[in-house]
Amino acid sequence: MKRAIFPGSFDPLTLGHCDIVKIGIDLFDEIIIAIGENSTKKYMFSIKQRMAFIEATFKGNSKIKVMCYSGLTTDFCKNVGADFILRG
Numbered sequence: 001m002k003r004a005i006f007p008g009s010f011d012p013l014t015l016g017h018c019d020i021v022k023i024g025i026d027l028f029d030e031i032i033i034a035i036g037e038n039s040t041k042k043y044m045f046s047i048k049q050r051m052a053f054i055e056a057t058f059k060g061n062s063k064i065k066v067m068c069y070s071g072l073t074t075d076f077c078k079n080v081g082a083d084f085i086l087r088g
Helices: 015-027 047-057 073-080
Strands: 003-008 030-036 064-069
Touching (some): 003 015, 003 073, 015 030, 047 064, 064 073
Parallel strands (some): 003 030, 030 064
């Protein structure tokens, strides 16, 4: 299985983010939209709100999952078994 993560703060989720995911759907079996938590950064929306926005946007697409993480992106990739990082 080709699994990729798409890391970011997604504060807010933009049309550009959505376009990147839509392109990635054809390239990967699964895309994990990974919301990074940074305690030193001020956010407009809470983690729960950002997760809800993303889940609502991609509702019904079984190839897309939404998760949160803190720490290094590479460590998160190893933890979820992703071999690819999707970026714009």
